[in-house]
Amino acid sequence: MGRKRGGNEESKLCWHCHGRGHDQKDCKVLLSGASRHCFICNSTEHLSSDCPEKVHSSPPPWVQEVRVAAPPRPTPTEAPSCSPRLSVVITTSPVPSHPSTMMIEAVIASFQRVKGLAECPLIIVCDGFKVVKKTTWKAGKVTEEKAANYEEFKCNLKKLQDAGQLPAGSKLIILQGHNGQAMAVKAALQEVDTPLVCIHQHDLEFTVDFCLEKVLDVLEDEATPVKYVGLPLLVNLHYEAIAFQHHGVKVKVEEYQGLSFMPIIFWYDSTHITSVKHYMSLVFGMEQTYSAGNFVEETFGVRQRNDIMANGMGDGVHAKYGTYHCISMSSDGLRRPLICHLNGVRFLTPQQREALGYxxxxxxxxxxxxxxxxxxxxxxxxxxxxxxxxxxxxxxxxxxxxxxxxxxxxxxxxxxxxxxxxxxxxxxxxx
Incomplete structure (x- = not known):
């Protein structure tokens, strides 16, 4: 009784004024006649994609703390193998293995398998939580004990950062309250200083090299339709079968600059590389609305898939999204996954398993x-x-x-x- 149609009003978020309790449709900034809004400088004269300045706006109110490690040391004798075009954002939240940092350290160590990735600026976003009597990991609801473990985990991350165990210049963003993956990504994008960004999760490992520099070249080439490059897991390795059997959409491999890409009709939260401009103008565009706890793939991704299923791949429908998977082949000629899942809600360190009697x-x-x-x-x-x-x-x-x-x-x-x-x-x- 008393709850307005459309769900809990308090869970609504506005990406334009950073306010809670309403979304873009009810935003006073927009209703006042300002039809354009820049996420970078907060100007109402242009969109973020057209912002003439590379200046960050102040952090949104759900950001509690931003810690920056010491800047990278100059290396005059050897330039980094990866150009400063790409930053990596890792989103993290409470999991059973906390307070241990073993899992996220393993994930960061796997960057070494991809040439140039370890030299990219790193941003780690720690979402908050809600304290409840029974833990539901994905929903960010944890018991007091698990909450204490997560707080200790964040302290351990800060120690790693201070001890130089994280890449130089890395940023650690601490969010207050449970916000969800979408808001965590939005907060991280305001701290990104490169045109391209890799969105990565805390329980995914990179498996093999996939010509990162060439992938970035393809993304920056306006002559190609590729705007988002996802790295396939084992479960979606043969995406053309998924698209046709489950959604009735036919797709096939396309070649760009010597690399193979598979068009996909869904915006996966799993590891992907795209531009900050594409994220801010499309995923966090004026017509997109989110609530606290939302994932991008469960909201925007579903809307994209429904759009393509209703209107087809042509007439610029898929081109608006530009979503593709990078196809990599092993020596035996078979496709191979480029990332693998450690399954954070089940991962435990050997010491934790022993303590639990496993x-x-x-x-x-x-x-x-x-x-x-x-x-x-x-x-x-x-x-x-x-x-x-x-x-x-x-x-x-x-x-x-x-x-x-x-x-x-x-x-x-x-x-x-x-x-x-x-x-x-x-x-x-x-x-």
């Missing part, structure tokens, strides 16, 4: 997205069925025998495989 750290086979490029490699059920058929096992007992064999196979993997944490990237010193 078995030793599970082997890499329990994290198939880290080690395999073909999902069929993970499935042993059909193999066991064939074995039982050749053994002429009665159908009545087949399932029971298969379960026994599967359990034995699992125990064998536990005994003979390397632990997951031992396969994480080695730490890299940024001093």
């Amino acid at each position: 078995p030793p750290d599970p082997p890499v086979e329990f994290y198939p997205s880290r080690t395999m490029t073909n999902r069929k490699q993970r499935k042993v059920r059909h193999i066991l069925d064939i074995v039982l058929e050749l053994a002429d096992v009665d159908m009545e007992f087949s399932a029971a025998v298969r379960n026994i064999l599967a359990h034995m196979l699992n125990d064998t993997r536990l005994r003979n495989s390397k632990p997951t944490t031992s396969c994480l990237p080695k730490k890299h010193s940024y001093k």
Whole structure:
């Protein structure tokens, strides 16, 4: 009773005046006759994409603190392999492995696998939380104990930054309250000093080199339709099948500057590279509205997909978004994922597993997205069925025998495989 149609009014956010309790449709700035608004200088005379100044506006009110590490040391004898065109933004929030920084350190260490990535400016955004009696990780709702662990995690991040264990010049943004991925990205973009940005999550590793400099060249080439380059996971490696089977849209690989790209009809929050201008004018454009806790892919991404499903790929519909996946091939000619998922809501350090009474750290086979490029490699059920058929096992007992064999196979993997944490990237010193 008393709640207005459209959900909780207090959860609404306005990207124009940074106010809560209303969105762009009810913004007094817009209703007063100002039809244009710049996110960079707050001018109402032009959009952020046309801003003549590269000057940041003051941080939005949900930003509690911005910490900047010491600037990078000059290297006169050797220039960085990656031009200062790209910054990396890592969004983080409470997970079970906190207060440990092991997972995010492993993620940052994996930058070494991509030539030039480790030299890019780094921004880490720590979202806030809501204290509740039962934890729901994705919603940012945690118990008092988990909240205390997360606060300690943020302190540990600051210690890493002060000790030079994070890249020189890195920025740490602390948000107050639970804001969600969309607002975390919006806050980070105001601290980005490069034209291009890589949005990355705290539990995703880079797996192999993918010619980063060439990808940036393609993004900056206005002759190509590519405005967003996503890095595929194992689950969306063959996106053309997903687009056709689930959404009835046909897409095929396109070639630009010697690289292969797959058009996609969805704005994934998973690792992607695009321009700050594209983000601010499109994702955070005047017609886009968000509420506290929103993810970009669950709001803007859904709107994009619905737009393309209703109007098709042509007539400039997909070109407005310019979303593509970067296709990379392994030596055997098969596509390979460029990032892998550590699964933050399940990741625990060996010490945490031992303290909870869990078995030793599970082997890499329990994290198939880290080690395999073909999902069929993970499935042993059909193999066991064939074995039982050749053994002429009665159908009545087949399932029971298969379960026994599967359990034995699992125990064998536990005994003979390397632990997951031992396969994480080695730490890299940024001093």
